[in-house]
Amino acid sequence: MTDTPHAAASGPRHRAVELGAAIAMIVFGALIMYGSLQVGIGWGAEGPKSGFFPFYLGVLIILSSVMNLVTATTQDPRQIFADWSQLMSVLSVVVPTAIYVVAVPWVGIYAASLVLIAVFMMWLGRYGIAMSAAVSIGVTIATYLMFEKWFLVPLPKGPIEDFFGL
Amino acid sequence: MEEIVNLFHGFAVVLQPYNIMLMFVGILLGVIIGVLPGLGGANGVAILLPLTFGMSPTSAIIMLSCIYWGALFGGAITSILFNIPGEPWSVATTFDGHPMAQKGQAGEALTAAFTSSFVGALFAVIMITLVAPLVAKFALQFGPAEKFAVFFLAFCSFIGMGKEPPFKTVASMMIGFALAAVGLDSMTGQLRLTFGFTEFLNGFDFLIAVIGLFGIGEILLTMEEGLSFKGRAAGINPRVVLQTWRELPRYWATSLRSCVIGCWMGISPAGATPASFMSYGIAKRTSKNGDKFGTGEIEGVVAPETAAHAAGTAALLPMLSLGVPGSPTAAVLLGGLLIWGLQPGPLLFVEQKEFVWGLIASMYLGNIVGLIVVLTCVPLFAAILRIPFSIIAPIILVMCAIGAYTVHNSTFDVVMMLVFGVIGYVLKKCNYPLAPMVLAIVLGDKAEEAFRQSLLGSQGGLGVFFSNGLVGSIMALGLIALFWPLIQSTWTRLRLATAA
Numbered sequence: 132m133t134d135t136p137h138a139a140a141s142g143p144r145h146r147a148v149e150l151g152a153a154i155a156m157i158v159f160g161a162l163i164m165y166g167s168l169q170v171g172i173g174w175g176a177e178g179p180k181s182g183f184f185p186f187y188l189g190v191l192i193i194l195s196s197v198m199n200l201v202t203a204t205t206q207d208p209r210q211i212f213a214d215w216s217q218l219m220s221v222l223s224v225v226v227p228t229a230i231y232v233v234a235v236p237w238v239g240i241y242a243a244s245l246v247l248i249a250v251f252m253m254w255l256g257r258y259g260i261a262m263s264a265a266v267s268i269g270v271t272i273a274t275y276l277m278f279e280k281w282f283l284v285p286l287p288k289g290p291i292e293d294f295f296g297l
Numbered sequence: 298m299e300e301i302v303n304l305f306h307g308f309a310v311v312l313q314p315y316n317i318m319l320m321f322v323g324i325l326l327g328v329i330i331g332v333l334p335g336l337g338g339a340n341g342v343a344i345l346l347p348l349t350f351g352m353s354p355t356s357a358i359i360m361l362s363c364i365y366w367g368a369l370f371g372g373a374i375t376s377i378l379f380n381i382p383g384e385p386w387s388v389a390t391t392f393d394g395h396p397m398a399q400k401g402q403a404g405e406a407l408t409a410a411f412t413s414s415f416v417g418a419l420f421a422v423i424m425i426t427l428v429a430p431l432v433a434k435f436a437l438q439f440g441p442a443e444k445f446a447v448f449f450l451a452f453c454s455f456i457g458m459g460k461e462p463p464f465k466t467v468a469s470m471m472i473g474f475a476l477a478a479v480g481l482d483s484m485t486g487q488l489r490l491t492f493g494f495t496e497f498l499n500g501f502d503f504l505i506a507v508i509g510l511f512g513i514g515e516i517l518l519t520m521e522e523g524l525s526f527k528g529r530a531a532g533i534n535p536r537v538v539l540q541t542w543r544e545l546p547r548y549w550a551t552s553l554r555s556c557v558i559g560c561w562m563g564i565s566p567a568g569a570t571p572a573s574f575m576s577y578g579i580a581k582r583t584s585k586n587g588d589k590f591g592t593g594e595i596e597g598v599v600a601p602e603t604a605a606h607a608a609g610t611a612a613l614l615p616m617l618s619l620g621v622p623g624s625p626t627a628a629v630l631l632g633g634l635l636i637w638g639l640q641p642g643p644l645l646f647v648e649q650k651e652f653v654w655g656l657i658a659s660m661y662l663g664n665i666v667g668l669i670v671v672l673t674c675v676p677l678f679a680a681i682l683r684i685p686f687s688i689i690a691p692i693i694l695v696m697c698a699i700g701a702y703t704v705h706n707s708t709f710d711v712v713m714m715l716v717f718g719v720i721g722y723v724l725k726k727c728n729y730p731l732a733p734m735v736l737a738i739v740l741g742d743k744a745e746e747a748f749r750q751s752l753l754g755s756q757g758g759l760g761v762f763f764s765n766g767l768v769g770s771i772m773a774l775g776l777i778a779l780f781w782p783l784i785q786s787t788w789t790r791l792r793l794a795t796a797a
Contacts, residue, residue, distance in 0.1 A: 145727075152727050156468055163475045166490040170482075178753035181482040181489045184745045188475045195467040202462065212726060217521040224520050225719060228513070228694055232715050236708040240699060248691040256687025270692055274699065282348045284703055 142214040149203035153196045160192030223255060239289030245271045300430050307654030310355055311662055319352075319360040320659065324667045325674075327367015332375055332678050336693055338368035338609075339625035339735070340512040343504045344700030346633050354637040355655040361633060362613075362656060363663045365626050366418065369569075369609045370671045373410035373602055374678050378403060386569035386605040389577040393590060393597030400593050404537035407675055412545060413552065413599045415668045417607035420556035421563065422660040425614050429646070429657075432618040436643035441750035442761050446771035448744040449762075450778060451621045452733065454565045457781035461730040469724065473734035476501040477741020484749060496709050503632055503738040504704045505713050507625065510731050512697040513718025516690055518725060538672060541595075548599050551580050555600045559607025563623055564615055565778075569608040576604030610660065617653060618643055621740065625732045628739045 167182030167189060174180065213221070227250060234243045248267035252258040258266075278284045310316065330341030342361050349357035372387035377394035390410060397406035439447070456466045479490045480500030491497040545552075555576040562572035580600035581590040590597045612623030613630070620642035622628040634641045645653050671678075701714035721731060737744075755761035763769040777784065 148723065149727050152723060152729070153468075156472065159472065159475070162492075163478075163490065166492060170487055170489045174757060175485070177485055179749045179757075181485050181487040184748060185475055185478040185490060188471045188478065192468055192471045192475065195464040195471065198464040199462070199468060202464070213521055217523070220520045220523060221517050221722070224517060224690065224694075225715075228715055228718075231694070232698065232708075232711045235698065235702070235711055240695075240702065244695040244698070247695060248688075251691035251694075252687055255690075256685055258687070266688060270695070274695070278348075278699065278703075283351060284347055285706075286699060287702065287706075287708060 142211040142218065144208060145210040145212045146203055146206045146208050148212045149206065150200060153200040153203055156196040157193050160189045160196060163192065164189035227251065235287060237289060239292050240286045241271050241275060242289055242291045300426065303650060303654045304426060304658060307658030310651060310655040311359060311658045316356055316359050319356055320363045320663055320666050323360040323363025324367040324670045327364035328371035328671060328678055329681060330364065331368035331371020332681055333689060333693065337511055338365050339629050340508050341368055342626055342629045343507040344696055346504060347700065347703030354639055355652050357633065357637060358656050359659040361630055362659060366663045366667045369606050370411060370414055370667050373414065374675060375682060377406045377410060378679055379682060386573045389573040389601035390598060392577065393594050396593035405541045405595065406598055408538045408541040409545060409595050409598045410602045411668055411671050412542065413602040414606035415664055416552055417556055417559050417603035418610045418664045421560050421607040421610035424560055424611065426657055429614050429618045433643040433646040436619050441747045442768045443771065445744060445747035445751055446762060446768045447619055447621055448740060448747065450771055450775035453775040453779035455733045457778040459730055461728055465729045466733055469729045470733040470737045473737025474741045477738045478745065483742060484746060501738060502704055503735060505701050505710045506717050506738050507629055507735055508697050508701050509714040509717025510721035510735065513715060514721025514725055516693060517718065517722040548596050551596055551600050552603050554579065555603035556607045559604035560611040563608030563611030569605040569624065572608035573601035573605040577601040617645065622736065625735045628736050632739055
């Protein structure tokens with residue numbers, strides 16, 4: 132992580148992200164306070180009610196985030212968070228992984244993992260089909276043996292595993 | 298005396314062939330975790346924790362703590378050969394370790410690093426053996442107010458001693474506490490903060506948070522940097538090892554000082570990373586060759602490595618004796634205790650003797666095994682680093698997903714893992730510390746319980762936290778830690794004023 136301000140590159144401003152993070156935390160703190168009020172923050176039959184402790188957590192979150200918000204406004208407005216090409220490489224991990232985690236309940240973790248590894252290698256690593264297939268199938272089989280056979284931890288399976296009767 | 302007998306019982310447990318095998322497996326996995334970017338001690342242990350659900354707690358903790366030692370050793374390999382710290386605490390090792398490798402002294406640097414790590418760990422383990430039972434015995438008398446005071450002290454030291462902006466630490470920590478509060482309130486049995494979502498009934502598991510924040514977040518950071526590894530060849534042979542070992546005793550003073558710094562920083566939750574920097578800084582100032590630091594001085598490798606390993610090990614002392622972990626990885630181990638049905642805290646020393654002393658004995662043996670493994674297998678581990686990131690990254694992603702799933706056999710947790718990952722990436726870039734958040738998620742319920750029980754006893758009066766000398770002094774220490782930056786700056790200003 133480099134903090135050097137490179138004004139020439141373009142990308143979202145670091146200050147904007149800081150402000151956004153602080154505001155999101157203020158909203159989160161307010162949510163916690165609201166939820167605590169729902170269950171009661173006073174003194175009940177068995178001592179402090181359920182919302183007592185979290186309510187003050189919410190207060191502290193909001194107070195500290197307001198301080199962070201104020202500090203963030205004094206930051207150099209030219210400094211960028213990351214340039215667009217860097218964010219693209221981050222997204223190139225986030226998007227396939229998001230599809231992967233959504234797919235896991237439907238197709239099982241093995242098939243999804245196999246595809247994730249292969250796609251990753253072919254798309255980002257520019258490997259050939261043979262190499263990608265070898266690594267992804269190898270890793271999947273190794274995972275299967277390690278978890279299901281050796282440590283006896285069952286992982287989610289889908290129609291493909293059913294077809295093979297695993 | 299009783300401790301010595303217990304320790305030997307511990308060795309007897311550890312020396313069972315099955316446990317020795319687990320030890321080797323743990324060290325190997327640990328070094329791999331330490332070497333790979335995106336997998337660190339904390340989330341490496343978190344991912345592998347489900348593998349141990351079927352084992353006895355003692356075997357499980359032996360394997361997991363060995364993963365931890367392995368990760369501590371592994372960080373040094375990447376720092377020296379590739380100038381890429383595999384772990385934050387090995388950043389200071391790159392300053393002199395990598396220049397040594399560039400001069401063709403990679404073998405010497407690695408030997409010095411591993412040996413120093415070993416010495417640091419050994420020092421800390423001996424300290425734990427002697428001190429932990431006493432602390433535990435003392436802590437047995439703690440009531441709820443004292444317990445809360447200990448939590449208060451731990452969290453205040455994060456705020457006052459951390460290098461991140463204090464208000465960011467507070468925000469991050471309180472969010473952790475709030476996440477821990479979601480779900481069933483263990484004291485009243487009432488549901489809270491779920492906002493009607495059944496997925497939140499059980500609250501947020503810290504293991505998911507660890508895997509997301511540290512594992513996925515780290516991969517995203519690595520992707521952004523667009524890492525390409527350019528490493529130095531790793532050659533270690535017995536001649537180099539022996540030669541370096543002959544040279545090392547010369548730095549005994551640095552070593553001893555680093556051990557003490559490491560132990561101190563490890564017990565207070567400041568952790569291994571600041572310990573390594575502090576030790577390096579002090580060594581640089583006091584050494585005869587201080588001006589040559591940064592160009593490949595062996596002393597510049599000894600100092601940070603000794604301190605980091607001592608701190609990493611010492612972090613287990615408060616975890617074992619008080620139930621307050623000194624580092625994120627110790628927090629994950631503590632979470633493991635809860636899952637295996639053990640109650641962390643001083644009672645462990647009374648009720649789970651075999652477990653506690655098995656763990657302490659495995660610290661001795663694990664570090665010896667670790668030293669042997671890393672000295673003999675360096676080329677192998679260096680080869681792992683040469684595997685391109687586009688192959689490693691998806692495999693780590695899959696491992697994280699499996700780890701997240703197996704915690705509760707829930708696919709929703711896998712989604713949460715990714716959410717935590719993205720949050721972790723943004724927070725890390727905005728300089729929010731993640732360790733306090735994780736520790737707060739782990740300890741949230743216990744801290745809240747102690748707090749509410751104390752208030753229950755006092756009918757709501759906050760005076761209970763200053764009601765006797767013990768609890769009052771722990772709270773006072775906490776307040777000092779909290780306002781340490783202010784105290785320090787006032788002190789220097791006063792001194793300047795009197796000097797002028």
